[in-house]
Amino acid sequence: MATNPLSLQMYTLRDLASVDYVGTLKKVKEIGYGAVEVAGVGSMGAAELRRELDAIGLIVSGAHVPIQALEGQLDTVLADMQTLGAPYLICPWMPPERRSSADDYRALARVLNGIGERVSRAGLTFCYHHHDFELHPFGDTTGLHILLHECDPRHVAFEIDVYWAAYAGVDPVQLIGEFAGRAPLVHLKDMAPGSRTFAEVGSGTLDIPAILNAARNASAQWFVVEQDVCQRPPLESVRMSYEYLRGLAM
Template sequence: MKNRRNFLKIAGGTTLLGLLGTSMTQAKKVKNVGVNLYSLREPMGLDPIGTLTELAKIGYKVIESAPSAKGNYYGLKPKEIKQVMQDLGLVLASGHAIINANWQKSIDEAAEAGQTYLLAPMLPAKGQTVDNYKKSAEVFNKMGEDCKKSGVIFGFHNGTTEFEKENGQVLYDVLLDNTDASLVKMELDLGWAMVAGAKPEHYFEKYKGRFPLWHIKDIKQDKDESIEFGKGKVDFVAMLKNQQKSAMQYMFVEQEHLTQPAIETMRFNFQYLEKLRY
């Protein structure tokens, strides 16, 4: 009996070690972490090349630009920022631009800068109604066609209001249901979706392959504000397991609310993700 118990202990331990070994082997590391430059709006406005240099030193590989008072590239011309990115070993994968009379110029600049994606961070039709979201979807389909002609992929970035309802219909769902999946991609801001009460994993399941871009941020426990990674309530491990369903290509760190210099915040968030396993 004693020998049998010893055998079972050894066998059980061996099995446990085997399972642990398998689990450890399967654990994945976050790769090619990107950053949205709105998080660094002040330093980018003052010294865009110096700020991008610091981001490259931290380890960021992928960049998403954001509109500024100096244009979509912080005073740099499209060819200039393309060259800066190449020199630093960075990829300008995406950029946000305001929908206005200069939209075609934004498309042309994105193509010249070598961007893959050009995103609208707001809806063209104002008002939280189903009809307005259908109108926005119609405009987005046309914008998607215009971008495609220039070799750029069009997309939309959500806030919180898109998850409001009218007559029981979630407005974001209306937008997804009425846009052409081949022309209009979605950049899901996981943090703001969760603040609005939506579950990102629900959308990854319901609209598989529609979310090639993510904004990742942590949210304070007691306030609807972004905070350094690991200090809030977002379960990053759970979110990262949905990459395949969403067809995620790029994820961008974003933190709007800062408690320390922006570059230090981005360093902290990068290092948090670098240690993360999922």
């Protein structure tokens, strides 16, 4: 387990960060987070962002990088990850035309294995982050389980998203258990009662203590707070999630 296992996915604060990236990072640190999971570096290059992060006192737990860049610009991406000190490189999403059948997922596994091998050689860990659609069934399996079984465990790991698991009708605790040892990253979100919209961690219907326990038992390394859409000011939302989780002695 990381010394400070809580990180914040900066996508949550994308609107604020697009106006003032560094100022937003400072507010993240003021709340108490010790790490961020980045989704782009704004107008800065990796070296400039690293200098700002070091000055603020934040580390990068991982980075979401689109599949197009992973396939076409991996050397540049890896250089940026090394500069940022990011141990985890994450594929965050797959376009619909690449995930419509079981065969699509088998083909995707081959692509991820190739990327993952190069990432491993660079000394980093490559992860795949899922949404709900990877959990739609293909016979007696799902796209995500095809990836689990056909991706090389030496080179491809997973970032389990507990909200999207629940949205797909899958118990997040069970899913984390199925991916034990293969999911070093867990996205912590919550689901508002009734509406199934995104909610601050601890304010919704998901059993967060059970999820945390399952993730620890499954050897998760980082718990990453993310709220795709906030119903209140996003900084207030990420503060609420942080304070709830710290109240659980995290």
